Amino acid sequence: MALNKSMHPRNRYKDKPPDFAYLASKYPDFQQHVHTSLTGKPIVNFKEPEAVRALTCTLLKEDFGLAIEIPLERLIPTVPLRLNYIHWVEDLIDGQKQPRRGIDIGTGASCIYPLLGATMNGWYFLATEVDDICFDYATKNVEQNNLSDLVKVVKVPQKTLLMDALKEETEMVYDFCMCNPPFFANQLEAKGVNSRNSRRPPPSSVNTGGVTEIMAEGGELEFVKRIIHDSLQLKKRLRWYSCMLGKKCSLAPLKEELRKQGVPKVTHTEFCQGRTMRWALAWSFYDDVVVPVSECSRVKVTLCSFPQLFVGQSAMLSAASLLPQTPAVSPMTGEQKEAPEKVTGEDVDMESSTCTGTGQEADLKETPAAASEPPSKRPVSPSTVKHFLFKCLLNVIQEQSDVVIEMHWVEGLNRDLMNQLCTYLKNTLLKTVAKS
Numbered sequence: 045m046a047l048n049k050s051m052h053p054r055n056r057y058k059d060k061p062p063d064f065a066y067l068a069s070k071y072p073d074f075q076q077h078v079h080t081s082l083t084g085k086p087i088v089n090f091k092e093p094e095a096v097r098a099l100t101c102t103l104l105k106e107d108f109g110l111a112i113e114i115p116l117e118r119l120i121p122t123v124p125l126r127l128n129y130i131h132w133v134e135d136l137i138d139g140q141k142q143p144r145r146g147i148d149i150g151t152g153a154s155c156i157y158p159l160l161g162a163t164m165n166g167w168y169f170l171a172t173e174v175d176d177i178c179f180d181y182a183t184k185n186v187e188q189n190n191l192s193d194l195v196k197v198v199k200v201p202q203k204t205l206l207m208d209a210l211k212e213e214t215e216m217v218y219d220f221c222m223c224n225p226p227f228f229a230n231q232l233e234a235k236g237v238n239s240r241n242s243r244r245p246p247p248s249s250v251n252t253g254g255v256t257e258i259m260a261e262g263g264e265l266e267f268v269k270r271i272i273h274d275s276l277q278l279k280k281r282l283r284w285y286s287c288m289l290g291k292k293c294s295l296a297p298l299k300e301e302l303r304k305q306g307v308p309k310v311t312h313t314e315f316c317q318g319r320t321m322r323w324a325l326a327w328s329f330y331d332d333v334v335v336p337v338s339e340c341s342r343v344k345v346t347l348c349s350f351p352q353l354f355v356g357q358s359a360m361l362s363a364a365s366l367l368p369q370t371p372a373v374s375p376m377t378g379e380q381k382e383a384p385e386k387v388t389g390e391d392v393d394m395e396s397s398t399c400t401g402t403g404q405e406a407d408l409k410e411t412p413a414a415a416s417e418p419p420s421k422r423p424v425s426p427s428t429v430k431h432f433l434f435k436c437l438l439n440v441i442q443e444q445s446d447v448v449i450e451m452h453w454v455e456g457l458n459r460d461l462m463n464q465l466c467t468y469l470k471n472t473l474l475k476t477v478a479k480s
């Protein structure tokens with residue numbers, strides 16, 4: 045499926061989805077959940093928790109040599125999504141194949157992040173859990189895979205997040221924490237009320253998970269805010285703090301919270317696997333951490349929308365005045381709006397629009413429009429601009445009947461600003477569509 049293009053580039057399933065027929069022939073437990081579609085293809089019904097569990101256990105065994113047990117009444121992780129997050133953490137800490145130290149907040153019955161991180165990269169983990177059943181299973185899963193030297197599972201009280209887990213070790217610096225927080229604030233949200241665009245199809249997979257796993261007071265927003273507040277006390281005890289988000293609309297208020305608190309390094313990404321989208325946020329109090337450069341940000345619109353742009357050109361764009369001084373203005377609030385069905389965060393497909401105001405305040409080099417300006421108004425070359433928030437390369441490419449605008453990071457204050465500009469462009473163009 046097209047959405048797979050935003051799976052992490054190193055995700056082993058990115059271009060090679062699991063081969064159900066092969067796995068069924070090798071694993072009898074999995075075979076009983078594989079059916080044949082009308083067109084003769086082997087398929088798995090993701091609405092059946094037993095089938096999801098069988099697939100997860102089979103993939104962990106086949107591809108990572110891990111044998112795990114998970115009860116049906118607790119959250120059953122899907123492997124491609126969890127891998128996306130692990131690879132992003134690798135990017136954050138530059139930690140592939142190096143012994144690193146991490147914390148998994150709410151490890152679940154599977155203990156999947158520590159098991160994957162330890163197996164793939166030799167990472168050490170402190171894994172926390174509040175739920176007795178999850179704690180027991182997680183402990184057993186670590187032991188039966190002989191990973192007790194690398195992974196320590198601890199039971200923590202409900203009210204605490206990082207502070208208590210770190211109380212005993214006052215010196216140790218951790219490279220990162222990761223967390224897949226309980227998603228829903230209440231029963232209604234868990235059923236999908238308020239959390240989805242009504243035009244969207246219902247979720248294609250079952251929502252497995254017990255009450256403490258998927259519901260937390262205030263939902264993921266409050267849960268992550270509590271981690272942010274712990275991080276404000278712990279600061280450099282961890283190089284990177286990170287959280288996965290189940291709802292895109294959680295991203296903007298959390299980034300705003302981090303901005304308000306003056307956290308110096310903030311970045312986010314999105315994970316896409318099949319039809320499931322997730323987002324992740326990371327922040328750091330270290331000035332020397334390198335924010336990973338992911339694949340470029342892209343905006344896609346139909347060709348007729350861009351009569352004034354010359355297809356196939358590159359332009360260097362330096363954003364000094366284009367972005368609002370307080371990032372909270374349009375890009376951030378715009379992100380909270382309900383996105384159209386097809387928005388994946390990377391592509392925006394639109395029927396028609398006009399491109400207005402996107403290049404006026406920027407320095408666009410060597411475009412015919414710029415060249416025809418009187419010299420006093422003509423923008424200066426990006427290389428001579430002294431004060432800029434960031435510079436990026438803007439490619440405008442024709443792809444069949446679409447125009448794709450790609451933004452490639454060059455240099456600047458924070459890569460996230462480029463993502464904000466991309467979001468701003470998307471939102472501006474979407475508004476134009478809505479009006480027409």
Ligand code: SAH
Pocket residue numbers: 119120121149150151152153154155156157172173174175178200201202203204205224225226256257258260
């Ligand atoms: N990491 C696993 C499980 C995520 S579900 C996965 O990705 O599949 C969220 C987990 O957080 C649940 O197991 C829940 O019991 C646990 N949890 C909830 N509140 C917690 C807290 N305050 N501290 C630690 N774990 C918590």
